[in-house]
Amino acid sequence: KAGVTQTPRYLIKTRGQQVTLSCSPISGHRSVSWYQQTPGQGLQFLFEYFSETQRNKGNFPGRFSGRQFSNSRSEMNVSTLELGDSALYLCASSLVGGSGDEQYFGPGTRLTVT
Amino acid sequence: AQSVTQLGSHVSVSEGALVLLRCNYSSSVPPYLFWYVQYPNQGLQLLLKYTSAATLVKGINGFEAEFKKSETSFHLTKPSAHMSDAAEYFCAVSSNTANDMRFGAGTRLTVKP
Numbered sequence: 024k025a026g027v028t029q030t031p032r033y034l035i036k037t038r039g040q041q042v043t044l045s046c047s048p049i050s051g052h053r054s055v056s057w058y059q060q061t062p063g064q065g066l067q068f069l070f071e072y073f074s075e076t077q078r079n080k081g082n083f084p085g086r087f088s089g090r091q092f093s094n095s096r097s098e099m100n101v102s103t104l105e106l107g108d109s110a111l112y113l114c115a116s117s118l119v120g121g122s123g124d125e126q127y128f129g130p131g132t133r134l135t136v137t
Numbered sequence: 138a139q140s141v142t143q144l145g146s147h148v149s150v151s152e153g154a155l156v157l158l159r160c161n162y163s164s165s166v167p168p169y170l171f172w173y174v175q176y177p178n179q180g181l182q183l184l185l186k187y188t189s190a191a192t193l194v195k196g197i198n199g200f201e202a203e204f205k206k207s208e209t210s211f212h213l214t215k216p217s218a219h220m221s222d223a224a225e226y227f228c229a230v231s232s233n234t235a236n237d238m239r240f241g242a243g244t245r246l247t248v249k250p
Contacts, residue, residue, distance in 0.1 A: 027180070056238070066227065066240035079237050113180055123169030123188040123231065126238060128180035 025050065027116050027129035035135045041102040044132045048095050048116030054078075055097040056126060057089060060111040069112075072097050073120055101134075109136045139164035141211075141228045143241035151249045156200075156215040158244045160228030163209065170211045171229040171238070172202055181227065187211060198222070223248045 028047045036042050048055050056079075057069040068081035072091035089099040095116075101108055111133050115126035144159040162168055169188050173181040185196025192204045202213045211228060225245045231238040 058240075065242045068238065068240075071237070115181075123186060125171075125183055125186060128173075128182070130178075130180045 027114060027127050029112075029114050029129040029132050031132060032130065033133050033135075035137060036104050037137055038104055038106060040104050041100060042104060042134060043098055043100045044112055044114075044134075046097045046099075046114030046116075046129060048097070048114075049127055052116035052118055052127070053095050054117045054120030054124070055091055055095060056115045056117075056120070057097070057099050058113040058115065059083075060113055060131070061109075066113070069099065071120060078120065104136045106136050108134065110134060139166075139168060139230045139232060139237075140239055141170075141230045141241040143226075143228050143244050145244055146242060147245045147247070149247040149249060150218045152220055153217050156213070156218045156222065156246065158213040158226050158228075158246065160202075160211045160213065160241060161209050162211060162228075162230045164230055164232065166232050169231045170202075170204065171231075172196065172200070172211075172213045173227045173229060173240075174198075175225045175227065175243075177224075184213070184226075218246075218248045220248050220250065222246060 030045045054073045056071040071079040075091045086102045091097045111131045113131045115128045117124040117126045141162045171186045172184040185194045187204045195201045200215045225243045228241040
């Protein structure tokens with residue numbers, strides 16, 4: 024069974040631009056979560072999607088948004104990029120989420136904002 | 138709200154020595170607790186998880202962790218460190234009601250030959 028895939032793996036953008044990252048969960052998994060990882064703030068929860076609906080949201084500004092498609096694939100979008108958005112963005116999938124459901128992580132997308 | 142605190146951002150051990158990575162949790166509901174490992178330029182890999190079935194949890198690569206409610210701890214141990222264990226380790230907690238996993242700051246493990 025294929026693991027969680029994320030595209031692209033590396034991305035360089037300029038301040039003010041917007042970016043879209045993609046995540047394909049493990050087949051059969053319906054919950055997709057997104058995390059931002061930086062040296063200063065560590066791993067921070069962005070949001071979780073289940074059945075095309077945002078079910079949980081972390082403490083990030085509205086510039087960060089996401090969506091999930093009927094095949095459970097998910098995208099996250101960051102608008103008006105800031106230098107501080109440079110980070111590794113990780114996607115994780117689980118069967119249904121909650122109740123201690125294991126999350127399986129993708130390799131991440133490393134975003135650099137210049 | 139739930140959270141985890143990992144004591145020690147950096148731990149260094151000699152090859153063959155005991156590995157002990159500390160994690161304390163805070164949760165208002167019975168928690169689910171996890172340990173993940175991250176190798177350079179990779180995502181996180183699940184080592185083990187606690188879901189109240191047993192207090193001593195065995196994971197992959199010879200790691201285990203013990204849930205101690207009285208101490209609100211979930212420390213990760215391995216009897217004998219290998220060079221391949223060098224990585225960053227994250228403790229995480231989630232509730233039983235939502236997929237709201239929260240991670241600790243991480244502990245970087247160095248293994249000396």
